[in-house]
Amino acid sequence: MNNNPHVAIVGASGAVGVEMIRTLERRNFPVGSLRLLASKRSAGKSLNFRGETLAIEELTPSSFEGVDIALFSAGGGISKEWGPEAVKAGAVVVDNSSAFRLDESVPLVVPEINAQDALSHQGIIANPNCTTAITLMALYPLHQAFGVERVFASTYQAVSGTGAQAIVELENQVRQLSQGEDVSSEVYPHQIAFNVLPHVDSFLPEGYTREEMKLENEGRKIMHHPSFRASVTCVRVPVYRAHSIAISAEFQQPVDLQRAQDILSRAPGLDVVDDPQQNQYPLPLLASGKDHCQVGRLRVDCALENGLCFWVAGDQLLKGAALNAVQIAELLV
């Protein structure tokens, strides 16, 4: 890999794409050149990178010529169609969609957990689901110490996880309600303002959504733990940014609360925010814009023999997407 790789961002105008640009800047990623790619609809717009204005180009068969690293965040369909093209052109693809995550030939990587997996890539490295990445930032260090068997989790997911148009929808609905107008819903099937929707991604025949099964499926692969089980309810909430997750986790070994706190306080990419008597616990509003995830409300689970109950919050556009993708790219340089 070139020490100053030529980077392309596919889906540059999206909520995650914009964060990828900012994250490359913030982390001083040694970008040789940056190419911004998107659909025809966004082509012609421009975005700033390190003080320069870069035009967004339409994604075409020649887009990946000379590209060393292609960061994809334009949906699974685009990744499936164009990811292999980028690999053929010589790029390593870091894909934020779900298209390749469970593909056995594709590493699925959270750098703080399984960085070494990235090195065995065959052209594509997958970035995990946002909720999975944020949850595992706290769960994996506990797993290393106590051996996690299963978790019961409920999520509180921000609208920006759906994309930029969902942010606009929430803003519009709040304005419509304040002006006594009818509420219009196009992105979500129901009003999201002042409501919560137990519906993220599409439903599987078993009754869980695809999103709800990602923690188990992706968690098994990332943690190299094929018997890990996770029962999850994913819920969209009227929060603009940062996901939160309430977790009851059962472990093989007895859990010592103080040791768990110590382990989490030393875990990379994670801040322990846990002083409830002083009203200190992770909050999506405080996790927004932060690279680190936050864990708190740590307590011995009252309904499990070897269990911990805790609460995690993290910026799903950063650790749940753009930051994790750029961290993977950093492993390649």
Place this chain on the structure above:
Amino acid sequence: MNNNPHVAIVGASGAVGVEMIRTLERRNFPVGSLRLLASKRSAGKSLNFRGETLAIEELTPSSFEGVDIALFSAGGGISKEWGPEAVKAGAVVVDNSSAFRLDESVPLVVPEINAQDALSHQGIIANPNCTTAITLMALYPLHQAFGVERVFASTYQAVSGTGAQAIVELENQVRQLSQGEDVSSEVYPHQIAFNVLPHVDSFLPEGYTREEMKLENEGRKIMHHPSFRASVTCVRVPVYRAHSIAISAEFQQPVDLQRAQDILSRAPGLDVVDDPQQNQYPLPLLASGKDHCQVGRLRVDCALENGLCFWVAGDQLLKGAALNAVQIAELLV
């Protein structure tokens, strides 16, 4: 008990008090006379009941003279101080606070579950916690069929559960943010608009909040099930009205999904809203103002041997408070 009992509402001007008045009207409760009681601050205001304007009176030692049923919803302190006074004056107290719920001499009643307990009262009957009542409306019928052992639950609780001043706080914060003003928080320790707070009620030494332990403590008493266990995370969300709860429940006996659906569809006070492919599931916005709770997202739990995962929503001012209290009063007449 008088066939047309004289009723007093203590805390008549609060969010629950107002719903008690509306519920007495809607259900044609045979009110002989109605006395509205509140603190000095609210005394002098007036509210309508069956087309008549009733003045709110200040709560004094003579307030309960001639009262047959006193519905209390003015906080635990008022209940502890004035509940026994009302009993001495000859009234039966239905108390919506947590003051007496775990008192062995006080029945704790959800009429659809343990109506018979109400009949053995010694002057005070307690109304359960809102989240507990709503959760048990779905859990108890399943318990009867399959024998519940434990649940893992996360809540999505509306601000009106805190009281009328929390509704105003959310409205104000939304307006402040839309006008670019600083956000002021007085009711909650953090901004609630576009945020979620894993903090409902005060913290216990074990790390759970008092609210989080109510499902286990009150559930044991209401279901007559002393070994029932519940690990709960209670979260306040920017929803005006109606609580939602995500639940993984483990049972003694194997659970058949179709049988569970049939049982819930026949359960009193509960509507099954469960057609996810058509985007039909319980929503706080749709449960608001409804007497019935809603259950949906019913699925075999993927991390439990005999488990069900489901989602309940209910109006916490109605089934979680005023409606349940009036239903208890109905048992007395």
